Amino acid sequence: MGVMNELAVLDPSGHSRAAWNPEIPDEVERARRLFESLVRRGYRAFRVSEAGSVPGTVFDPRERETVMVPPIEGG
């Protein structure tokens, strides 16, 4: 089994994970569809690494871990 990259989606269960192997096109496509549907619903994507986090709006299948944050509202 190769490297598995992941989306961590913040949700009522704490978070959900979607993993894919960047060398398997079907898995990459499934992750891309999920990423894009979340972004359309107002989620923000943060690529996280030891160096820090970087926001992004385009799916990059090579990213090791991306955290998806639901829409933020002030109160």
Added chain:
Amino acid sequence: MLRLLRHGLRRLIAARRRHLEATLAPDRHAYRRARTLLRRHLSPAQRREYERYGAFTVVGPSGRRYRIGYGACINIEVLSRAGTVEYRLCAGPSGVPIPAVMLAQKLMLEAQEAAFLQIAIKHPASPHAF
């Protein structure tokens, strides 16, 4: 004036609702999962602070420091250079456990500070200020 009051009231109700949703979440498993993810994304210094005080400090791209406390609402302290609390902020996602709210706030403040500040509502440093 009436419109401003109505707008303020609507925001207050939304903030209360978010806090209650996050606080009353009956699912301990969800809380633990959110906390695990939060801890994994804290720096070693932030993790130490969080374990000790239940709060941690983040620095935005502007250099401004914020302390994110345990909570889903008005839980962000904006710190002065001297480390005193200037005011508090309230903004976060709805319907997720408190540690997930704190992680969202951390990611936003560290990577999208300006966008977060546009959304967040300012509150006095203490309930008796302003």
